[in-house]
Amino acid sequence: MSMPAEVKARAAALIAVERQRFAELHPASRQMAANAGEHFPGGVPLHWMLDWETPFPLFVRQANGSTVTDIDGRHYADFCLGDTGAMFGHSPAPVARAIADQAGRGLTAMLPSDITAEVGTLLASRFGLPFWQVTATASDANRAVVRWARALTGRPKVLVFDGCYHGQVEDAFVKLEDGETRMKPSLLGQVSDIAQTSIAAPFNDLEAVERLLGAGDIALILTEPALTNTAMVLPEPGFIEGLLAAAQRHGTLVCLDETHTISAGLGGFTRARDLAPDFFVLGKPVAGGLPAAVFGFTSAVEADMRRVLETKTPGYSGIGTTLSGNMLALAAMRACLAEVMTGEAYAHMTALASRLAQGLRDAVAKRQLPWTVTQLGARAELVFSARPLRNGAEAAAAIDHTVERAIHLFLLNRDVLVTPFHNMTLVAPSTTQADIDKLVQNFDEALGLLCGEKEIAA
Known part of the structure; x- marks a missing residue:
């Protein structure tokens, strides 16, 4: 090369x-x-x-x-x-109108807006998962998914692919070096060794993934359907489908981060291939360029979430910020989903x-x-x-x-x-x-x- x-x-x-x-x-x-x-x-x-x-x-x-x-x-x-x-596009007209209209009626209140149900329906219809949460960035969404996966499975580890990118999520800052997972040396200010709880695997290698899942300690596979933040790597035929099947066999959850692969088509790579991940993340473009992101999940995951919440110790979960799901973001999201995408x-x-x-x-x-x-x-x-x-x-x-x-x-x-x-x-x-x-x-x-x-x- x-x-x-x-x-x-x-x-x-x-x-x-x-x-x-x-x-x-x-x-x-x-x-x-x-x-x-x-x-x-x-x-x-x-x-x-x-x-x-x-x-x-x-x-x-x-x-x-x-x-x-x-x-x-x-x-x-x-x-x-x-x-x-x-x-x-920059400032799509429907999104710009929605932002201008909402700006005069409130930006954030830490309460749901009157279009929340409509946005939920649009998300479920477009991407195929029934339940959703809104965050400020895809980094926040991915970080929330990692926390939920560990809480739901009781397992400590996350599997990502060498060459991946998932925003500021610390768990993804690992790489393969001589066949071993190493923390990326570029990461600033990191105290603990991320490689103790994150595993890097080679993309398009189902055998390697199956071996790693066999240890029974991986809570989540976090991946893009195609690697996009390096020189672009497309999945080989059947790789993502095989990944989902292998994870199900081993009791591991899967999140498809479609922040970049939403380019694949209406509903992203997930809908184009009729895939059924446990979690789905979409950031950047979902609100037409306004800072916002979402993560979706299945009914089974939602039921497990309720179980965990009923038994957890009271206090902040480490998931969510006060600006997450604000009124302005939802207004922009509705316009983008309904009229732009x-x-x-x-x-x-x-x-x-x-x-x-x-x-x-x-x-x-x-x-x-x-x-x-x-x-x-x-x-x-x-x-x-x-x-x-x-x-x-x-x-x-x-x-x-x-x-x-x-x-x-x-x-x-x-x-x-x-x-x-x-x-x-x-x-x-x-x-x-x-x-x-x-x-x-x-x-x-x-x-x-x-x-x-x-x-x-x-």
Whole structure:
């Protein structure tokens, strides 16, 4: 999976040229970075906003539909879409109206709003699980599921897959190293060894999962249906179905975290494959970009929850915050579920994502580069591997940050945004064919420079 040496060398040169170009194009952002840096480290309210390959942050004035406008007045075709948070476009009209209407009638009261029953019906109908809870983020939802699974089963351990991502959930910060589970060294401020209660397994390896479940101490398997926060890894045919069957045999619960794989289609990967997990998590896009998330669960799980609550010691359970399920979030969620996340929207998104994926493949094939393009509904991703990836180890080996960043910065300087963390693109209901063609054309030009078809001009 090694990157052609000449491509990597040209990528470093291209980054240097494009960083200078970015600085020349964005004087207002440069000044704003200096002003904001007086109180925000790096000039940003969240350090992840520094992960773009730019000499200083790009500051946004407005985002609508699939277009982002920066403070220098440049307009971008946005294929990042808040790394899925704005998967259905920035400020979808029904969500914006719902937020404006609810804002005048209260934001939060730690009491259920008058649309709670309607939102519950929409969730159950869309995703197939009968019971739901609302949190502020997918991290909170996943953390709640982990706590519930341990409480319901009386077991201590959680199984995750090497290369996974589940937000800030500490239990997921483990990796496989020489066949052993190790805590990720990047985790800040961790005192206890997470590898004592979390187990990392290779994705797409049912035999390994079956062996680990045999110990009888795993409360929960927490997984995305496809690994998406590294180079994208799709499940092999029958893997997720086999995972659910194996867990049931061993008395282990399963949570499918669909925060990213909701791109697969209406109802996510779970509905597309007619799956029946014990828990289901959806964050980022469920309220149209407003901070909110949900976790759903089966009737059997709900009955066990009542049993546990009836016998637990009084006091805070460690699950939930006072802002969880607030009135504003539910109003946005209802609008998004009922009017934005529609079958028609998904049909448009998936069709254009297929056009995008094919355009990227054609540009790669023209240079005979050993790369592939993976698609999951509205999500398409360039992978630096000659064949589809099978697990997290292969995904880690395929990543080349230098080439990745050269492509991203080249596109950004030509008014196209893609996700800075990896080569992921998302198509929204508002994305146009012209947006797709713009990305593909500029991607083709970037590859031409990286492959030496033209000189990289300073």
